[in-house]
Amino acid sequence: MSEPIPCKSTIEPLSSYFNLRTKVDVLRLDLVHPVVSGNKWFKLKKYIEEAKQGQKKLVTFGGAFSNHLLATAAAAQKEGLQSVGIVRGEEPAILSHTLRQARSFGMELQFVSREAYRQLHYPGNLPANLPGDSLVIPEGGYGYPGARGAEAILAENETGVYTHILCAVGTGTTLAGMICSAMEGQQLIGIPVLKNAFSLRKEINELLPSEKKDAFALIQDYHFGGYAKKTEALLSFMNDLYSRSGIPTDFVYTSKAFFAALDLVRNGYFSEEDKLLVVHTGGLQGNDSLKKGTLIFD
Ligand SMILES: *Cc1c(COP(=O)(O)O)cnc(C)c1O
Numbered sequence: 001m002s003e004p005i006p007c008k009s010t011i012e013p014l015s016s017y018f019n020l021r022t023k024v025d026v027l028r029l030d031l032v033h034p035v036v037s038g039n040k041w042f043k044l045k046k047y048i049e050e051a052k053q054g055q056k057k058l059v060t061f062g063g064a065f066s067n068h069l070l071a072t073a074a075a076a077q078k079e080g081l082q083s084v085g086i087v088r089g090e091e092p093a094i095l096s097h098t099l100r101q102a103r104s105f106g107m108e109l110q111f112v113s114r115e116a117y118r119q120l121h122y123p124g125n126l127p128a129n130l131p132g133d134s135l136v137i138p139e140g141g142y143g144y145p146g147a148r149g150a151e152a153i154l155a156e157n158e159t160g161v162y163t164h165i166l167c168a169v170g171t172g173t174t175l176a177g178m179i180c181s182a183m184e185g186q187q188l189i190g191i192p193v194l195k196n197a198f199s200l201r202k203e204i205n206e207l208l209p210s211e212k213k214d215a216f217a218l219i220q221d222y223h224f225g226g227y228a229k230k231t232e233a234l235l236s237f238m239n240d241l242y243s244r245s246g247i248p249t250d251f252v253y254t255s256k257a258f259f260a261a262l263d264l265v266r267n268g269y270f271s272e273e274d275k276l277l278v279v280h281t282g283g284l285q286g287n288d289s290l291k292k293g294t295l296i297f298d
Helices: 037-054 067-078 097-104 116-118 144-150 173-181 200-205 232-245 254-266 284-289
Strands: 011-013 024-027 056-060 081-089 108-112 134-136 164-171 187-192 216-217 275-280
Touching: 011 187, 024 254, 037 067, 037 134, 037 144, 067 081, 067 097, 067 284, 081 097, 081 116, 097 284, 108 116, 108 144, 108 187, 108 232, 134 232, 144 173, 164 173, 164 254, 173 187, 173 200, 187 200, 187 254, 232 254
Parallel strands: 024 275, 056 081, 056 134, 081 108, 164 187, 164 275, 187 216
Antiparallel strands: 011 024
């Protein structure tokens, strides 16, 4: 993007709040923008550069609670580009908070049935009424441009001291970017938030050069039932994490990554000499769909 992102991310300690012997720090990408999820700025960067060059309209996909859709809407407005969001499912009587916000950023929403949405596979069957000057961003920003943009995440801070870097994984594009920009010997760990994410390893490998293929771990035990699923234990963990550290998390992505990080440390996955960096990928707006009072922060 032409302008720098609004503020820089910072690194904060986490282990001292939990009496952990392995050093654990947090990279706060959630601080780069008040509304828009941290990693999404990075993933959208290259797509937006391309759209600006050709004065193209941004077209992308997502569900009613998609951080990616909202981030695209906000980034498009900021860069003076038009945006279209193709939303999975018929238009509801009451729009989700996410979709209302996306619309307020000027995004044109097109609702398609779940069936039709499934058929819409870039670069294939796009809706016939899309203008010819559209730049289509795959769902979740998955793809080379997304991963290239995410390479910048680790470069903004002093991240070279960490032996392990861990983050929540949806499409894996963010993880792929960090795998590419990690230093020799750094181990990347992804925590998939989807259940049965069997094709994920292959999809991530497709974004990596041959020497980096399979140079990462995916730990599939922390999805808490699947995408956007939650348990009482997860919600109390989020409140406990916040009351100890002041770090807010969302129930779709980052709470699962933090839960995994602490659980792995306690179960001896790391040695005492290891230094773990948990990447807080942002996305706090997802909590707006929770009942008021569920969380002690907002
Ligand atoms: C979208 C999102 C992710 C997943 O990013 P991928 O690059 O799709 O793996 C992780 N955390 C948050 C907060 C997100 O909004």
